[in-house]
Amino acid sequence: MVPLILVFGFSVETSVAQNSSLAKFDEANNLLETDDYRQALAAYKSISHQNISGGLFLNMAISYVQLDSLGKAKYYFLKARQFDETRERAEDGLQFVESRFSRQSAVLPKLPWERFFDWLGTQISVTNLLGLGLLLLNLGVCAYVGTWFFAYFRKPMRYGGIGIAAISLLIILSSFYLKHLQNRYSSAVMIHQQASVLEQPENEATMVSQAYEGYTFTVDHARSRNEQGWSYVRMSNGLYGWVPTDNIMVL
Numbered sequence: 001m002v003p004l005i006l007v008f009g010f011s012v013e014t015s016v017a018q019n020s021s022l023a024k025f026d027e028a029n030n031l032l033e034t035d036d037y038r039q040a041l042a043a044y045k046s047i048s049h050q051n052i053s054g055g056l057f058l059n060m061a062i063s064y065v066q067l068d069s070l071g072k073a074k075y076y077f078l079k080a081r082q083f084d085e086t087r088e089r090a091e092d093g094l095q096f097v098e099s100r101f102s103r104q105s106a107v108l109p110k111l112p113w114e115r116f117f118d119w120l121g122t123q124i125s126v127t128n129l130l131g132l133g134l135l136l137l138n139l140g141v142c143a144y145v146g147t148w149f150f151a152y153f154r155k156p157m158r159y160g161g162i163g164i165a166a167i168s169l170l171i172i173l174s175s176f177y178l179k180h181l182q183n184r185y186s187s188a189v190m191i192h193q194q195a196s197v198l199e200q201p202e203n204e205a206t207m208v209s210q211a212y213e214g215y216t217f218t219v220d221h222a223r224s225r226n227e228q229g230w231s232y233v234r235m236s237n238g239l240y241g242w243v244p245t246d247n248i249m250v251l
Helices: 002-013 019-033 037-048 054-066 070-080 084-100 112-124 126-146 151-184
Strands: 185-190 194-198 207-212 216-220 230-235 240-244 248-250
Touching: 019 037, 019 054, 037 054, 054 070, 054 084, 070 084, 070 185, 070 248, 112 126, 112 151, 126 151, 151 185, 207 240, 216 248, 230 248
Parallel strands: none
Antiparallel strands: 185 216, 185 248, 194 207, 194 240, 216 230, 230 240
């Protein structure tokens, strides 16, 4: 699996990196090929703030797999999965990594409205949703104004315009709510071997549950903002609590 992903990383990245970043990426790939994984990661990280691509994240994930840092490998495979060109190989990598975790977390199914807004965010996006709402709003207004000029169609145009405007407002409100969700909540991956999830953001607090490497959380940034060094999370089994921020990586 690793060689296949590495070759793919070469092909997609050459169209993304520029100038010195391309040279740095090539250097990192050479280090990865010669099994110098720590130096390869250092090189990848040095350009990760300048160039973001699926190939870059994919090769970083491969490096962490070889270093047996499976939590970080899972994090970067999840990042690579967000790109069309690396989605399939990232899925293969995730399956491989998940099979190597010694402990698996119970996962509660998401509520229907959560699945709906997840789908909106991934398939449509806030920008497209807002654009659609504004377009429909203009169409609704135009239809309503048209009743002044087309007396024969006045009634259907009036009700049609009002209906389209109402739908557009619902879509616009949904786009704002989706933006709020995306700003407030983020997914995160546990990168330490284990950590306690606590009732309060302090080491002496009562333990809610135990989390292990590879567990995924939903981080509430609004609750976490005022507690330096701590993150308020929802575990995949539905429990809530606090974990040290340096134990997780936020997507």
